[in-house]
Amino acid sequence: xxxxxxxxxxxxxxxxxxxxxxxxxxxxxxxxxxxxxxxxxxxxxxxxxxxxxxxxxxxxxxxxxxxxxxxxxxxxxxxxxxxxxxxxxxxxxxxxxxxxxxxxxxxxxxxxxxxxxxxxxxxxxxxxxxxxxxxxxxxxxxxxxxxxxxxxxxxxxxxxxxxxxxxxxxxx
Amino acid sequence: xxxxxxxxxxxxxxxxxxxxxxxxxxxxxxxxxxxxxxxxxxxxxxxxxxxxxxxxxxxxxxxxxxxxxxxxxxxxxxxxxxxxxxxxxxxxxxxxxxxxxxxxxxxxxxxxxxxxxxxxxxxxxxxxxxxxxxxxxxxxxxxxxxxxxxxxxxxxxxxxxxxxxxxxxxxxxxxxxxxxxxxxxxxxxxxxxxxxxxxxxxxxxxxxxxxxxxxxxxxxxxxxxxxxxxxxxxxxxxxxxxxxxxxxxxxxxxxxxxxxxxxxxxxxxxxxxxxxxxxxxxxxxxxxxxxxxxxxxxxxxxxxxxxxxxxxxxxxxxxxxxxxxxxxxxxxxxxxxxxxxxx
Numbered sequence: 001x002x003x004x005x006x007x008x009x010x011x012x013x014x015x016x017x018x019x020x021x022x023x024x025x026x027x028x029x030x031x032x033x034x035x036x037x038x039x040x041x042x043x044x045x046x047x048x049x050x051x052x053x054x055x056x057x058x059x060x061x062x063x064x065x066x067x068x069x070x071x072x073x074x075x076x077x078x079x080x081x082x083x084x085x086x087x088x089x090x091x092x093x094x095x096x097x098x099x100x101x102x103x104x105x106x107x108x109x110x111x112x113x114x115x116x117x118x119x120x121x122x123x124x125x126x127x128x129x130x131x132x133x134x135x136x137x138x139x140x141x142x143x144x145x146x147x148x149x150x151x152x153x154x155x156x157x158x159x160x161x162x163x164x165x166x167x168x169x170x171x172x
Numbered sequence: 173x174x175x176x177x178x179x180x181x182x183x184x185x186x187x188x189x190x191x192x193x194x195x196x197x198x199x200x201x202x203x204x205x206x207x208x209x210x211x212x213x214x215x216x217x218x219x220x221x222x223x224x225x226x227x228x229x230x231x232x233x234x235x236x237x238x239x240x241x242x243x244x245x246x247x248x249x250x251x252x253x254x255x256x257x258x259x260x261x262x263x264x265x266x267x268x269x270x271x272x273x274x275x276x277x278x279x280x281x282x283x284x285x286x287x288x289x290x291x292x293x294x295x296x297x298x299x300x301x302x303x304x305x306x307x308x309x310x311x312x313x314x315x316x317x318x319x320x321x322x323x324x325x326x327x328x329x330x331x332x333x334x335x336x337x338x339x340x341x342x343x344x345x346x347x348x349x350x351x352x353x354x355x356x357x358x359x360x361x362x363x364x365x366x367x368x369x370x371x372x373x374x375x376x377x378x379x380x381x382x383x384x385x386x387x388x389x390x391x392x393x394x395x396x397x398x399x400x401x402x403x404x405x406x407x408x409x410x411x412x413x414x415x416x417x418x419x420x421x422x423x424x425x426x427x428x429x430x431x432x433x434x435x436x437x438x439x440x441x442x443x444x445x446x447x448x449x450x451x452x453x454x455x456x457x458x459x460x461x462x463x464x465x466x467x468x469x470x471x472x473x474x475x476x477x478x479x480x481x482x483x484x485x486x487x488x489x490x491x492x493x494x495x496x497x498x499x500x501x502x503x504x505x506x507x508x509x510x511x512x513x514x515x
Contacts, residue, residue, distance in 0.1 A: 122240075123239065123240040124239065125238065125239045125240060125250055125251065125252055125253065125272075126253070126272075127252065127253050127254055127268075127272065128271040128272055128275075129271060129272065129275055130240075130250070130272065130275050130276060130279065
């Protein structure tokens with residue numbers, strides 16, 4: 001089963017230029033599995049705490065402490081799962097980068113078209129992996145702005161988005 | 173009686189000339205580091221690209237140079253950021269490099285993995301993992317190594333493991349083949365000998381650049397112990413004392429350069445010995461054509477490309493008789509001296 005799926009939406013509003021939204025959606029197994037893996041550390045912390053605090057089950061105390069510490073560890077490491085990431089291309093205005101999390105929170109970043117110099121696809125090499133990323137070169141900043149921060153879509157998904165960005169930037 | 177050609181050319185069969193291969197060259201030693209192995213990998217890659225195959229090079233990151241770079245004719249180089257260890261090698265973590273190697277092998281669609289240089293830890297790991305995954309593997313050994321010191325003993329053991337399951341092995345000279353076969357326990361029939369070559373179009377003679385009234389001796393090498401820089405320090409004042417019309421041109425840089433400068437000061441040879449410093453490879457030909465004789469004083473050499481470059485430029489070569497040097501030319505092109513220094 002594919003990890004990511006790609007969706008391209010167009011908004012038709014009369015009088016305005018068409019705004020294209022390129023979404024990359026993370027395919028999760030089922031909502032139930034996601035909910036369970038989210039609540040597991042919480043359960044692992046609460047159960048031993050209750051039994052230790054109120055001495056409800058005075059058996060295998062070492063094991064209960066271990067479960068408690070594991071639960072805390074998992075709780076700390078747990079990050080908000082990403083549901084989808086989107087790039088909204090508004091011709092003549094700019095580009096908006098959105099990240100939607102499982103909890104419902106949405107993080108948006110707008111980059112005005114005047115600031116963008118170019119959109120590039122480049123390869124990143126880390127000590128353990130190698131992947132393609134899509135980034136925007138901006139004026140007055142040496143850092144690249146990544147289009148997809150959390151999600152790593154494959155090259156065949158990045159190319160149409162890059163083309164759309166290039167068109168929008170080229171027609172400044 | 174077995175011939176010098178290996179009897180089973182298994183993997184790279186007759187169909188190889190028609191089939192396009194995608195080769196991964198792995199070594200710790202590649203540009204911007206400069207040396208014989210690096211040049212060999214680069215020129216071999218260029219020749220393979222010209223024949224229509226695809227070549228990717230994998231090496232470790234050099235300082236800030238990290239990521240993917242493209243060189244001439246679309247040669248793709250991966251500079252992988254792994255921890256450096258000793259003498260340009262990556263830290264040998266047996267399974268640490270497995271994820272990135274597998275990633276590169278799959279995303280580039282590699283068919284043959286070619287490792288270079290026995291002393292490269294990245295090479296050994298890549299060959300091991302490639303073989304585990306069932307890829308075809310070739311290994312080239314470029315240098316001679318000892319048997320007695322600690323580093324060599326460990327490396328030879330690792331080499332035995334790696335070469336136990338390699339499809340083909342290549343050495344750059346017959347001396348190097350003997351050395352590799354003894355260190356790794358391979359049957360000698362399985363090892364190819366393919367000497368290095370120079371690009372003669374780049375190294376052309378130019379007799380008008382040489383002075384006619386004096387004899388100029390050119391030395392271009394890394395000024396390290398292994399390349400006999402100490403021998404140079406002893407030999408240069410002697411020659412200058414014995415022959416008054418001889419000048420030296422010393423190119424190259426290294427830890428022993430200080431000793432050469434000291435020798436120059438001590439014997440007041442500033443006019444007779446010219447120190448050029450590090451010479452970029454593109455300018456080597458222009459330095460070589462200024463001389464009549466090329467001096468190579470290395471203490472060990474599997475196959476000396478510098479001598480070939482000098483001969484291609486029309487110089488007479490004088491070298492220490494070590495390693496693969498005696499195999500390089502017929503007698504009339506070279507003179508070898510057995511040098512014993514009397515202290």
